[in-house]
Amino acid sequence: MTDGAGTGENDKLTPGSDIVQELTIEELRAKYGSGLTISSEDNMLLSMGPQHPSTHGVLRLLVELDGETVVNLAPDIGFLHTGIEKTMESKTYTKALVMTDRMDYLAPLSNNLGYIMAVEKLLDVEPPPRAQVIRLILTELTRIASHLVWLGTHALDIAAMTVFLYTFREREYLLDIFEMCAGQRMMASYFRPGGLWRDVPEEFEPAVRKFLEFFPAKIADYEALLTRNPIFLDRTKGIGSISAEDAIAWGLTGPSLRGSGVDWDIRKATPYLGYEEYDFNVPLGSTGDIYDRYWCRMLEMRESLSLVEQALNRLPDGPVTIDDWKIVPPPRSELGRSMEAVIHHFKIWTEGFRAPEGSVFQRIESPRGEFGCYLRGDGTSKPARVHFRTPSFVNLASLPILGKDVFVADLVAIIGSIDIVLGEIDR
C-alpha cells in the first residue's frame, strides 16, 4: 500500500555524496512544525509517495497514523517544479503559451484558454465569433476528457478496475479530435492571441457529432458500473465530507466546491466565451462527500455534451483570427506578394507584439475548478509577471481537513475525489 515506513534511520547525508539527500523523520517534524505534530508516542509517521500510483503523480504525503486511522497529514509538493512562471518572463507572449499546456496536462486546452484570454484582455482585443465557438467546443470536450481520466483513476483507486479501461478508450477518441485540430493529441497550443492557430478541418464537425451520438450511452455504462454499486457506495458515501462554509474558506473550487452545494460556476457567475447565451445547468451536491463530488462530475459531463451540441448548431462561418497583423501572423499566401506581410511576419516571430502596461486577472472554469491567470505587462513584448492560480494547488490545501480521522484506504479515495494534477500544483 505505502512505501517507506518512518523509522528515522535515514541519517542526513552530507552534500557531495552520490545519494539523494533525505531528511530524517526528526527533521521532517521540525520542518512541518504545527502542520505535523505527533500527538502520541504510539503513532507512526508514514511517508506516502512520491512514487505511488494513488497519489496521482508525484505527491508526497506525510501521514501520522494511529493504527489504520489518519490522525494528521501534511502534503509535501514541489517534485515537478520547473519554474514555469519565471521562464515565461523570458519568452514572448506567444512563445510562453506552450508552457501552459504542460501545467495541467489533462486539460491543456483549458490552460491555453485561461492564458490566452488574459493576454487578449491585456491587449484589449476580442477574437471573432467563430473562434469563440470553437474554443468553447474544444474546452468543453477537454472537460469531458479530463473527467474521463479522473473517473478512471478514481475508480481504479477504489479497486474498480474496469472503468479505467473504458474511460481511456473514449478519451482516445477525444484526443484524436484534438490532434485533428491542433496536430497534437495533448499539448495542443491551439488557441493563439487573437483567435486560433488555424481553422478546424472539415472532418471536425462530423467527428464531434459522432461523439455526441455515442457518448451518452458510454456515460450510462460507467454509471451502471459505479453509481449504484454497493462497494462503490460504501467507499464513497459519507467519507471526506466538507461543509459549504469550510469549502469556501479553504478555497475549494470546481466540482469539489459544488459537491458541497455551493452554486458557483465561473461560466455562470462571470461568463466568458459567450457562456451566457447557452442553456446549461450547474450540478450541485449536498453533503460534500466523495460521492457528491463524483455525482457532480458525472452530471457535468452530460452538461458539457449539451453545451458542445448547442455550440456546434450555432457554429458561425467566418475568420478564426482577428485581422491585425501586429498580433496575428499574416497568412502564408500573403508573404509572396506583400512587403508589409513579410515585415509583419518577421517582426512577430522575432520580437513579438508589445502589450501595454497594466495588470489583468482572468479566471475561467477549468475541469478542476477556477483557473486564474494574473498577467502584468510592462510595455515590452515579454510579460513582466505571470502567475497562475491553479485549482489543484489550492484544492490540495484542504486535504488535511478532508483526510482527518479516516482510514488510509479512504485517504486514497479522497485524493482521487478532489482530482488533483501535480503538474499544475508544482508548475
Next chain:
Amino acid sequence: MNDTTPDPDAFYSKVNQAFPEAIEDVIDFRGERTLVIRQEFLREICLFLRDDEDLLCNFLEDIVADDMLPEYPRFAVNYHVYSIPNKQQLRLRVPVDDPDDGPETVASVWPIASWLEMEVWDLMGITFKGNDQLRRLFLPEDWQGHPLRKDYPLGYEEVQFSFNWEVIDAKKPYAKD
C-alpha cells in the same frame, strides 16, 4: 471582454468610508478595479470586506507578489478577493518596501491565505507577519534565494550534479554550510 466588471463604486466608497486614510490609489484597467492600500490596514480591510453585509467577500482567490525592480517600493502583493454571493471581484494591492517586513497575514480572515502566503514566500521571499508556517513549498529545503525576484538569474548557470558538486560548490557561496 469586461466580463469581471465589479460594481464600479460599491467597494471603493465603502472601504473609503470605513478607512479614510488607507487607500493610496485606485486603478481601473480593463474593467478591473484595484485598490492600492497601505500595508498596516490590510488585515482590517480584509475583515471588513468579508464581514460587511453588502460586500460579503467570502472567497480569497489568489495572492500574487510582484517585483517591480527598479521601482520604489520594490515589491507589491496583490490579493484577489471575490464575493460569491455578489459575484464581484476586487484586487487589493499592497506595496511592500522591505520583504522582511511584509504585510500581516490574512489567514485569520480566510484560512487558505496561509497556504498561498507560503507560495509567495517561497518564490518571492516576502514574509507575512504572524504566519509561522512559511517554509519551502516548491523548492528544496536548503535552497537559497527566491527565484521569482527580478535580480535572480534565469538559467545560464551550471547545473549542480553529484559528480560536479565540489567544482560548483567552490564557486557558489550558498552551497556550503
